[in-house]
Amino acid sequence: MRYSTVLTLILIALTCMIFGVGVDVNNRIKIDRKSHDIRIRFNEIVGLPNLSITTAARYLRHYSLSDLSTPFQDYPCSQEHFPASFAFAPPDFKDMPDRLTTHTINRPVASQ
Amino acid sequence: MNLRNRLEKQRNILDFSLQNLIRRKGKSLFILVIFVLLVSIISSILFLTGSLTREMIKSSEQLPDITIQKIKGGRQVNIESVYLDQIERIPGIEAAEPRAWGYFYLDSLNANFTIFGFDLSLLEAEDYETILTENTKQKNLTGKSQYKMAVGPVVYEQLKKSKMQETYLFFNPDWETSLPVDIIGVFKPETELQSADLMLLQTDAARKVLELSDDEFTDIAVYIPNPEEVDNIALKIRRAFPELRTITRSQIQSTYSSVFGWKSGLVLSGLLVVILAFLVLIWDRSGGLSQEEKREIGVLKAIGWDTEMVLAVKFLESLILSSISAVLGILVAYVYIYWLRAPGLREVFIGWSTIYPSFKLVPYIDLKYLMLIVSIAIVPYSAVSIVPAWRAAITDPDEIIRHNG
Structure with missing residues (x-):
């Protein structure tokens, strides 16, 4: 296999990892949105920053x-x-x- | 030369660059590891401060418009209830609520709890469901003790260890008797970043624990419906009562944005020496061409390669190495901060306390900082590698081979 083909495979693997991170960020933000209301109410009650x-x-x-x-x-x-x-x-x-x-x-x- | 031939030529140059990197694998691996470390350290700090700042700014949106404190002898003291009526009478103020809050140090746990006084009967059933965990929300206010409280999840875990998860006995050596307070709920883990060390007590109980006299409060929270009036009303309060200090929400928010900028700057400047040492090391290892590399350039020139092609090979070598390192470094930083929850770096932020949240942060990745990191990693390194190669490439091949043969 030519070296440039190996590099292409490495770049594809890295792109997949970046994509995976993107999906993970998205999931975490979605979970955070669900708990957002809980935190808002909590902050309203306590009012301490x-x-x-x-x-x-x-x-x-x-x-x-x-x-x-x-x-x-x-x-x-x-x-x-x-x-x-x-x-x-x-x-x-x-x-x-x-x-x-x-x-x-x-x-x-x-x-x- | 048609397009296919041109592409094949570029691919051959790429193959040759990769072959060079593999031939000098010790050096390539060293530079890769150092680069990944550098990029991941800087990215970690930026990720962490980004997430914390965002969390703070979000939580500050529900704060009172103005917080009023009394200053005496340059220090904050408890504020008397006589101010309350006069402040409420100022036009534009919707409500002024006195607050009782402070801290309670528990020697056996080596921990400081935040005590906050609140009329728990004001909480609707819906509120109990929203902010308290499932197993406790059904509890009502008819427990054994006279006083009730809701606690943060980390406080609850600590109290469980002391077998006081049902009722906690507040005690100070100068009190005649202890003060039993029933725990009617635990805040949901989602609020952990704000509630980890919090005990939300009934106001009467909080006043007893904080030893506040009947007409005293810690501070006054003022709510103003029209945001345009906040600064004017704050000024009015200060003019009317020079002994009072007003803190507006925008002042607290500007504190937040400066605090973490300051903090990350401080950590980064602490690492500056390390970063510089790394850069000098890389410069030393890759900047100056070795005898062998110079001879190689001489041979390439002698067999007919032009300067442009030699530079393309060197440029590709550094571009491949630095780009892969930058991407890997950012990925490592992401896993370190958001999956592993920043062991090591976390300690800088949480100090030595025994009560702290689990540091489950929501990612906040600023693309402009990422671009900055990538450009800082790639551009200087490519420049450092190309300049010596260019010098060698423009010298007469015969001279290079003779002097480095």
């Missing part, structure tokens, strides 16, 4: 919301001593007001 992939530390479990009693998480550059902390960025609350601007604004009537 963040995936529970990192539960090592409290500030990593809900890193997009600060929680009580975690000392350094409000400091944007803080890196704590948990192993997973190197891989999580601090929350991006870029539109947060600082103390200077909020104190210069008068309280509206609604709050009184």
Whole structure:
């Protein structure tokens, strides 16, 4: 058999594998669609964001919301001593007001 | 020359290239393995971060429009119920719901549970069927203990080990008595990525476990029907109460998209040294032609091959090797992430915890990243192989054979 024929067979095998992956992706997405409603309802009920992939530390479990009693998480550059902390960025609350601007604004009537 | 002859000529060149690769099988195999490794590492990280980001963005769509926290001394503290009425009165707000949530550390399991207070009686029978598993959905709220809760599947497994799958006793050393809570349901495995460590307690029980006083909550979730008004209302709340902090859903979503970009960038930059070392190794092994290869080019030129044909042979050699490696690398990454569930890389994301989901991810493959990986694998390697071959091919064959003979 000529080498080019062997290469053609290898390429056909690779194409079949790519096709197989495509079918697998499609199947997984179909299964996911079925469970989508369950997750939507669950999220509506609980309303807490963040995936529970990192539960090592409290500030990593809900890193997009600060929680009580975690000392350094409000400091944007803080890196704590948990192993997973190197891989999580601090929350991006870029539109947060600082103390200077909020104190210069008068309280509206609604709050009184 | 007719088309058939031309095709036959190209096929002969292809045969010759393949013969060359097989003749130097040690070198070819080495480059193939390194290339497959490189492409699979980069693809794995991109697949994993793609799937996680997509999952997070999807789960954030049901979040409250604004989450309000109280800040004191630069730290978040519990928020008093007196704010609730005043916030609800701001025009445009549909509802403001106080929430009680936090964490409970269980020493014996070395695990931190997420505690969330919720009025379980508000759940319709339909909801029980939707989010809780078959064997528990029929249970009603008339159990032995005063308090009830639903738990995540991983929490349930952990409690089973401690023989507390029916009723869990919350206890802190400074409490006089323990607090028994009946488990009325387990969240379906489909929600595992969100619910693995969650205990959804009746609000009263959650307040006791979290030791919240009667007029305190953890934060307030605000719902606004008109999305155009969210930023304005958040500003109004901050101006009215400078001690409060507002977090809008769009801020949380932008956190998500930056968090995994940052994360994958960090892992990739950690691997940068390895990737560079691999590239230098490949450059070294394939870039410079060996004496034998130079002599071979000289002989080909001497028997009448033109430069174009010599370059075609070298180009085909590198193209075949790098294309097969790129495709194999992507396939290996797919199997590693979605079939084997990323052993090794998973640990970077989950930390040291004892409670974590099974990492069953839904594939999210971005074609533009795949094209980038394929072009990075194929183009530089082909260039690296062709340039020395071109140099040898334009030199006088007599000189090459004499100097490398």
